[in-house]
Every structure is written in C-alpha cells, then in structure tokens.
Amino acid sequence: MEKKFSYLDAIGEQNICFAGMKRLYLYPGMEFRSEIKWWPDKGMRVTPHEGVDICYFLDSTGEECRVTPEFRVPVMATGRVLAISKDYLGETVFLDHQYEQLSRFLSIYAHITPLPDLKTGDKVCAGDVIGTVADTAGKKNRIPAHLHITLMTIAKAVPVEKFDWHMISYPEDAKLIDPLRMLNTKKIEFMSKNHWKEMFGL
Ligand SMILES: [Zn+2]
Numbered sequence: 001m002e003k004k005f006s007y008l009d010a011i012g013e014q015n016i017c018f019a020g021m022k023r024l025y026l027y028p029g030m031e032f033r034s035e036i037k038w039w040p041d042k043g044m045r046v047t048p049h050e051g052v053d054i055c056y057f058l059d060s061t062g063e064e065c066r067v068t069p070e071f072r073v074p075v076m077a078t079g080r081v082l083a084i085s086k087d088y089l090g091e092t093v094f095l096d097h098q099y100e101q102l103s104r105f106l107s108i109y110a111h112i113t114p115l116p117d118l119k120t121g122d123k124v125c126a127g128d129v130i131g132t133v134a135d136t137a138g139k140k141n142r143i144p145a146h147l148h149i150t151l152m153t154i155a156k157a158v159p160v161e162k163f164d165w166h167m168i169s170y171p172e173d174a175k176l177i178d179p180l181r182m183l184n185t186k187k188i189e190f191m192s193k194n195h196w197k198e199m200f201g202l
Contacts, residue, residue, distance in 0.1 A: 023188070024188045025057060030053040030055070033049055073131050073132060076126065089134050103156060105153050111136070112131040112147065152174040152175060154174040158174075
C-alpha cells in the first residue's frame, strides 16, 4: 500500500535536525485562529492567526530545538506557484493546487526566503523545497524565525495581483482552513505557557 504523504515527515527529510522529530510544540498563540502573540510582545494580534507556525520541536534525542534560518521548506502537495510576495518577515509563496473549476485550493508558505530561481508558474511536487525560513534577526517585535502555513480556498476570479500578506490577514474572498487538518496531529503537542513568559516569570 502506498504510504500517505506526511508533511512533517517531508520536513524531516529536508532537515537533519527535524528527522525523527518526536513532538511539534505549539505554544499559545501559534495555533489557527489564536488572538494572542507567542513572541515577547504585549497586546493581541491585529487579526486572528491565519494559520499555524512551525518553530519549536522536540528532536530525535529529546532536546527542544527551534527552526533556524537555514531550515529548508518543502511543499505539502503538488501544485503551481501562483504568486510570490513580500511579507513583514520575509516572503510568502502561494501554491495553487487546482482544486475545482471555480475555486483554487492554496497552500501558503510565509516568512521564508524563496529559492532564487523560483518564479510564478513553476510546477512543484509534494516534498520539493521552495526556500528556507527567513532570518528575522533585527526585524520588529523579536519574532523568532519560523515557518507560517496558511491553507485557503479562494475564487479563481480573484486576480493574482491581490495575493499578498494583507489578503491573508483580511481574507474577504477566501476561506481559511486549519492547517492542522493536513498535518500528522499525533505528533503535535499544545503547550500551556510560552517560553518568554517563563523567562520573565509571568
Ligand atoms: Zn503565523
């Protein structure tokens, strides 16, 4: 029987530190629709979280690690690059999976540095690498480098020029889907407290 494609396994195939990963940690604020921030900053998110953030994990030796800027980003399904746009931490790649006649199913990879030769219209297969996680050193709010994933369906009538971070945050014509439904949920652990809160005794 053909093995079901697992996105977390695909990440492990591309990143030695992630291979044999025991747990993906989701701290409060990293999950879909969360209204709080998971990095050291007061206040709430401007809009509910548009997807999930992949950053902290327990590696094969049982040590907690963090995604670093060299972290290679594979795609979760075969598709075509629909758009590449800048976001506040790096760039966002929109991948179109040709869902239905009138709507697109998109997987979106944000806060990354796309491969230099990646361009709109390119076909990529499940597991192919499209870039690395963007370095956030010196960026606002001390947000650690991480991979943000959004899934959405959107009408084909929406022009490609509209595909940017603003559209993800204010998805008037789109329907956002919880990315956890596409991941191997057995390896995901929801944490009760954030790192920085522990650090500052909050
Ligand atoms: Zn995010």
